[in-house]
Amino acid sequence: MDDILILNEAELRERVRVDLAIIDVIENAFAALAGEGVAMPPVLSMDFADANGEVDVKTAHIPGFDSFAIKVSPGFFDNPKLGLPSLNGLMIVLSAKTGLVEAVLLDNGYLTNVRTAAAGAVVARHLAPANVEAAGVIGAGVQARLQLQAAHLVRPFATAYLWSPDSALNQEAAARLSEATGADVRIAESAETVVRESQLVVTTTPAREPVLMADWVHPGLHVTCMGSDQHGKNEIDPVALDVADLYVCDRVSQCEVLGELRSARLAGYLTDTTPPELGQVITGAAKGRATETDFTICDLTGTGAQDTAVANFVLSQIRASGAGTRFKR
């Protein structure tokens, strides 16, 4: 039996970054999700009411991938008061043939950031208008920056608009985004400006009330919302889902309990329809954007399939390089 590989965040950051290679890996994972033989159980979720915390566990088995990941994502939102990051976690990689543990990736959530940004780029590739002059983001955290950085690889916009209520965060995110993409990054005066000025908008907030209103949308707009991943979160005005020419889920079974579909249905919209999934759009089993003037939305709750895909990619990179620490089973 092989030893178990252990890698920490620094080692992973050296080898995996937001680039076209990982975007292709994540695209393939979504395509596989539209096919046969995928197993992806509901997210295991546990609350720590006494510590303002939660932990999620995601996994998926995708035929053709030798390994599968079990990803543990804790979010403890009082951590910043202790000088610690809110989000942490790790991935365990196991053989899909024997169940043996192959690797433990002590990434502190880094790989989740990468695979989530990559999913945004996959969406942009398949649903954004062909020409994106300006892209925008509502939110200014790590994922806000990474989403536009990834999107820029498939829709090389010249201008970016960014807004959040935190002006210090805005400054930092804008500077780093400008450096990463070379785009003209502007801090917008409002979320409304972000939406009105952009052809591609990403929402990356923990909002429980909509931060993107239906009044602001326009022909030729695509919106990717990736903030809602828990029962109770809601970034998008339910009316916007109702008026969209196309609304796509990463996984319907997740979006209806964790994503924007939940809020829209609570408000009485989309109650009788089953939206298409991103993987179906990628494979052609469902229609994507029909015209350049369509208004489209894609709802990303985050799937175990992405974790399994990024873990397989990491493992192949690591094995090729001989990196990591080997641990006796």
Added chain:
Amino acid sequence: MDDILILNEAELRERVRVDLAIIDVIENAFAALAGEGVAMPPVLSMDFADANGEVDVKTAHIPGFDSFAIKVSPGFFDNPKLGLPSLNGLMIVLSAKTGLVEAVLLDNGYLTNVRTAAAGAVVARHLAPANVEAAGVIGAGVQARLQLQAAHLVRPFATAYLWSPDSALNQEAAARLSEATGADVRIAESAETVVRESQLVVTTTPAREPVLMADWVHPGLHVTCMGSDQHGKNEIDPVALDVADLYVCDRVSQCEVLGELRSARLAGYLTDTTPPELGQVITGAAKGRATETDFTICDLTGTGAQDTAVANFVLSQIRASGAGTRFKR
């Protein structure tokens, strides 16, 4: 931030074994389960139909425990053909205050074996007759031996009866059990003999049809069934649950989907009652054995609370000893 502690199976075996200390730890975990503030989500389970495999993830947050475990248990039942064990896995230990990963216990399922055997002893302590002259086990795997070894610490029986269909396994289990307990260990001619001759019986099989029949039970018998932990498994004749003076679940919400309660209800028994839980018997919130002649059953499906308890115990042992390998976060 502290480093992350990594331990492998050999290091864990040195420090944790089936003894009275771990039995008390597991007893406390069950008592806590009967109280307020415990979070224990349903087991996450995923099948690998193409590899005759499955993986389960269990967790629980218990107030008063500083850490919680996320336990990953793969079972790939064609592994022996490859010279590999069927059961494997690991535990991740995280802070219940910050969600930071504290330790990774690469135990290959060893800690699960220990905490499962310890649960059997907790049950024996609270539900078996005060005097157990003879104990029996149906099954001859690792858990068969550990169950009787643990039970012997709380009910020091003089004689043990063992039966499984595999005579080579029987020989090995009997020899090791005799060595560990000093009891007179006899390989029985049938499962029926095991039951008829014993006051305490444990079933430790992966059976999908009953291996313990209602006809065989007698006054003054206690049965602990720990084999059923998956939808579809069934060790105990449903009639036995119906005629028992007392039937206790480790967790009702698990036993009704994974344990003997599921099979009994399918057969039309216990449909209108909610059985007591082991933790309630321990705290006195529910009644235990009333007389020495009662026939009692306890159904163990395995709880995340046990994993969290054993992980906290391990971490305290390890920190006291300075053992393990430290890994930069």
